[in-house]
Amino acid sequence: MTSSVVSPETAQHASAAGSAAPAASCPEQVAPSEDLSALRVVPARHPGRVVLAVVVGLVVAAVLYSFVTNPRWEWGVVAQWFFAESILRGLLETLKLTVLAGAVGFGLGLVLALMRLSPSALISGVSWTFSWIFRSTPLLVQLLLWYNLGYLYERVRLGIPFTDATFFDARTSDLMTPMLAAVLGLGLHQAAYAAEMIRGGILSVDQGQLEAASALGIPARDRSLRIVLPQAMRAILPPAFNEIIGLVKGTSIVYVLAHAELFFTVQLIYGRTQQVLPMLLVATVWYVVITSALSVGQYYIERHYSKGAVRTLPPTPLQSLRARLARLRPSSTGATS
Amino acid sequence: MSVQTPTRSGGLVEIRGVHKSFGDLEVLRGIDLRVEPGSVTVILGPSGSGKSTLLRTINHLEPVTQGLVSVDGETIGYRREGNLLHELHEREILRQRTAIGMVFQSFNLFAHMTALANVAEAPRRALGVPRRQAEERARELLALVGLSDKEAVYPRQLSGGQQQRVAIARALALEPKVLLFDEPTSALDPELVEEVLAVIRSLARAGTTLVVVTHEISFARDVADEVVFMDQGLIVEQGPPSEVLDRPRHERTRSFLQRVRTGEAAPVESADAASPASAATAAARELARER
Numbered sequence: 001m002t003s004s005v006v007s008p009e010t011a012q013h014a015s016a017a018g019s020a021a022p023a024a025s026c027p028e029q030v031a032p033s034e035d036l037s038a039l040r041v042v043p044a045r046h047p048g049r050v051v052l053a054v055v056v057g058l059v060v061a062a063v064l065y066s067f068v069t070n071p072r073w074e075w076g077v078v079a080q081w082f083f084a085e086s087i088l089r090g091l092l093e094t095l096k097l098t099v100l101a102g103a104v105g106f107g108l109g110l111v112l113a114l115m116r117l118s119p120s121a122l123i124s125g126v127s128w129t130f131s132w133i134f135r136s137t138p139l140l141v142q143l144l145l146w147y148n149l150g151y152l153y154e155r156v157r158l159g160i161p162f163t164d165a166t167f168f169d170a171r172t173s174d175l176m177t178p179m180l181a182a183v184l185g186l187g188l189h190q191a192a193y194a195a196e197m198i199r200g201g202i203l204s205v206d207q208g209q210l211e212a213a214s215a216l217g218i219p220a221r222d223r224s225l226r227i228v229l230p231q232a233m234r235a236i237l238p239p240a241f242n243e244i245i246g247l248v249k250g251t252s253i254v255y256v257l258a259h260a261e262l263f264f265t266v267q268l269i270y271g272r273t274q275q276v277l278p279m280l281l282v283a284t285v286w287y288v289v290i291t292s293a294l295s296v297g298q299y300y301i302e303r304h305y306s307k308g309a310v311r312t313l314p315p316t317p318l319q320s321l322r323a324r325l326a327r328l329r330p331s332s333t334g335a336t337s
Numbered sequence: 338m339s340v341q342t343p344t345r346s347g348g349l350v351e352i353r354g355v356h357k358s359f360g361d362l363e364v365l366r367g368i369d370l371r372v373e374p375g376s377v378t379v380i381l382g383p384s385g386s387g388k389s390t391l392l393r394t395i396n397h398l399e400p401v402t403q404g405l406v407s408v409d410g411e412t413i414g415y416r417r418e419g420n421l422l423h424e425l426h427e428r429e430i431l432r433q434r435t436a437i438g439m440v441f442q443s444f445n446l447f448a449h450m451t452a453l454a455n456v457a458e459a460p461r462r463a464l465g466v467p468r469r470q471a472e473e474r475a476r477e478l479l480a481l482v483g484l485s486d487k488e489a490v491y492p493r494q495l496s497g498g499q500q501q502r503v504a505i506a507r508a509l510a511l512e513p514k515v516l517l518f519d520e521p522t523s524a525l526d527p528e529l530v531e532e533v534l535a536v537i538r539s540l541a542r543a544g545t546t547l548v549v550v551t552h553e554i555s556f557a558r559d560v561a562d563e564v565v566f567m568d569q570g571l572i573v574e575q576g577p578p579s580e581v582l583d584r585p586r587h588e589r590t591r592s593f594l595q596r597v598r599t600g601e602a603a604p605v606e607s608a609d610a611a612s613p614a615s616a617a618t619a620a621a622r623e624l625a626r627e628r
Contacts, residue, residue, distance in 0.1 A: 206445075208441065208443055208445035209445060209447060209448070211398060211441070211445060212439075212441060212445035212446075212447070213447075214398065214431070214434070215396055215398060215434055215437075215438075215439040215441075216434070216435075216438075216439075216458070216459035216463060216507070216508075216511065217431040217432065217434040217435035217459060217463035217464075217511065218431070218458065218459055218462045218463050219428070219431060219462060219463070220427065222462040226458070226462065227447055230449045231447075231448060231449050305449075307449060307491065308448050308449040308450065308451075308491035308492065308493060309448060309449065309493070310493070311493055311494055
């Protein structure tokens with residue numbers, strides 16, 4: 001009988017810590033003499049974490065210090081150009097390219113993913129071939145090919161084949177602006193990757209969901225769009241945001257087409273002023289700003305699609321901050337007692 | 338649980354000469370079965386006997402290799418012209434399925450939808466019922482299975498028994514002529530089995546034709562009009578529960594029931610209220626050992 005040896009206080013601690021309470025120490029017998037509501041949990045200490053936090057803090061401080069104090073970063077120049085009109089115009093082009101190429105990429109990617117899952121070998125084969133080609137050729141080559149399409153096909157004609165009927169006829173080089181070449185190049189390349197990502201998400205959804213929907217007579221279109229895709233989103237979103245963020249920075253490759261997006265604009269400027277590093281910093285900080293905004297969006301969108309997948313939604317950063325503050329207050333008063 | 342009839346009148350299910358193979362494996366080897374309108378048929382048999390497959394052929398989730406399945410004289414999955422069976426377009430098959438509800442062993446509730454949305458989804462998408470009307474009906478059906486307070490809850494926040502009751506409400510939402518239950522309590526904890534069986538009991542003879550694959554012998558005895566015992570892809574014997582369960586004519590049936598009974602006896606002694614449930618798990622364990 002251990003309860004006779006252990007003092008009531010330690011026995012109480014043992015049961016509070018979740019260890020198997022001996023059957024003999026019946027709570028009803030202890031309770032009348034003791035006020036259980038006075039018990040307080042002392043959070044476990046983690047000295048290792050504190051040490052690590054200090055080390056990381058020092059490293060971060062040192063890096064920040066060098067950023068601020070090293071004059072060669074030329075922060076003055078960065079500040080001077082950061083909101084310059086030409087930079088903002090370049091930024092707008094970058095955003096435009098991202099949105100258009102992203103829309104083409106993910107829109108076509110969804111279609112390709114659904115095609116790939118089709119029972120028809122022809123349809124799924126076409127999708128496979130598309131992904132194969134566009135994933136195997138370098139993006140740079142694709143961009144230059146689209147831009148130089150006029151060299152391969154001088155005119156674009158729309159009409160009835162083998163007859164003289166023509167509805168539309170134009171010189172390819174007139175149609176193919178750097179912007180169009182960039183959207184086609186980036187978008188189709190993106191679509192090949194997006195297709196595989198979306199397909200992966202769809203495959204991750206339990207087969208029973210489709211079976212239940214079929215048994216309920218729900219049409220194929222609704223099965224895909226209302227039952228499977230919303231559940232696939234959880235698996236699709238993290239890599240999708242990877243791709244979108246990659247695309248934001250990937251648009252900088254379009255400088256080869258001399259399209260005045262952010263990176264090309266910066267290059268033009270430092271070509272004139274020779275302030276290479278600060279100008280690259282201007283572009284970099286803008287990319288960081290866009291990426292940060294996207295990351296915040298990603299958090300909330302992922303949270304939206306986790307509905308039903310988890311028992312309780314994780315708190316938003318704002319909610320957890322508030323909870324943390326609320327926890328700090330009573331414990332600071334409690335420490336004095 | 339009081340239940341007002343939520344369904345249209347029951348359908349006649351006719352299964353004639355049905356064979357089903359998966360590759361070289363012949364799972365159904367010639368099944369003939371007639372399920373009367375509004376009746377309750379319980380299909381028993383060891384795992385691997387083909388009972389779930391047979392159930393799934395009724396709503397064409399599993400197309401048959403040979404033979405015919407019809408509900409109220411309408412061939413399922415095909416249009417018959419003399420000796421030709423024209424495969425139906427998917428839209429037609431979906432329409433046929435709206436008359437045949439199904440409840441799965443693993444519930445298969447739509448995880449990203451609330452209980453209410455789960456029940457309202459099929460009428461909205463398959464029959465084009467307006468949202469408000471579908472949700473109103475869904476509320477009634479959730480009340481019917483005793484889950485009025487769980488409308489806004491997601492499946493993962495419900496117990497297994499509650500999930501299965503939502504799944505039953507979901508199947509009822511289309512007002513099917515035939516309702517198929519594929520081992521509806523096999524994935525449940527013993528103490529949750531009874532709440533699901535109670536709901537199924539309340540549906541018996543409410544109009545809908547019920548076909549239930551289960552291991553719950555006492556449920557079969559209470560509710561079934563017809564008990565079918567299957568083994569190795571064939572119907573070994575069938576008849577009213579008083580015959581098949583109490584005076585089985587075939588040795589195979591007798592030994593199966595024997596094993597299930599020995600499982601049933603133990604929990605009764607322990608004065609467990611949910612004895613049929615424990616019997617089922619015991620039977621399942623027994624069968625697992627046999628495999």
